Amino acid sequence: xxxxxxxxxxxxxxxxxxxxxxxxxxxxxxxxxxxxxxxxxxxxxxxxxxxxxxxxxxxxxxxxxxxxxxxxxxxxxxxxxxxxxxxxxxxxxxxxxxxxxxxxxxxxxx
Amino acid sequence: xxxxxxxxxxxxxxxxxxxxxxxxxxxxxxxxxxxxxxxxxxxxxxxxxxxxxxxxxxxxxxxxxxxxxxxxxxxxxxxxxxxxxxxxxxxxxxxxxxxxxxxxxxxxxxxxxxxx
Numbered sequence: 766x767x768x769x770x771x772x773x774x775x776x777x778x779x780x781x782x783x784x785x786x787x788x789x790x791x792x793x794x795x796x797x798x799x800x801x802x803x804x805x806x807x808x809x810x811x812x813x814x815x816x817x818x819x820x821x822x823x824x825x826x827x828x829x830x831x832x833x834x835x836x837x838x839x840x841x842x843x844x845x846x847x848x849x850x851x852x853x854x855x856x857x858x859x860x861x862x863x864x865x866x867x868x869x870x871x872x873x874x875x
Numbered sequence: 876x877x878x879x880x881x882x883x884x885x886x887x888x889x890x891x892x893x894x895x896x897x898x899x900x901x902x903x904x905x906x907x908x909x910x911x912x913x914x915x916x917x918x919x920x921x922x923x924x925x926x927x928x929x930x931x932x933x934x935x936x937x938x939x940x941x942x943x944x945x946x947x948x949x950x951x952x953x954x955x956x957x958x959x960x961x962x963x964x965x966x967x968x969x970x971x972x973x974x975x976x977x978x979x980x981x982x983x984x985x986x987x988x989x990x991x
Contacts, residue, residue, distance in 0.1 A: 798980060800980075805984070806965070806984055807985065808965060809877065809982070810979045851918075861923075868917055
């Protein structure tokens, strides 16, 4: 069983829809990262969370440490949001790098 | 623009050969980690360096080795290449001792290695 599970694996939505991507993890963590990966491979860090909620533009990330669950929300989605969204966690002291989920492939249709 | 540059972007090698991949991080980013991402999968942690010392390693064999230099550049070396080593290799850097101390992880664009 993966230590980090994401859902859904694939999501296709219409422009303007509210998007939610979920991440659950099974171990104690120091921090959780939400990352965006575009075709070609480059990864961009969106958020790092250790508690609560963060907002940046149309993106909102929340984490519930007790329930070992985090969500990434996109409001007023746009085709340029189409990408793979990856949840990754730092376990323990962080010397084990990041442990990644398999990603959610999001397509926003015009 | 993340300030992390990887080279080369693409590489084709033959099984059994050796390869060196390079990563240049932002000034002041003392921590760098390397990841292998197979097609359709999430990245897998290979190892991490802090100030030129390896301080963490994932489940990869010893033929995967690395170096970090004082100028914030680093290398991933893979000996005796196997077909299954074909993947996207990513490096990521941050300030602080380990990632959890950093506000953000900065990733390079990756090197796509194909072993034939």
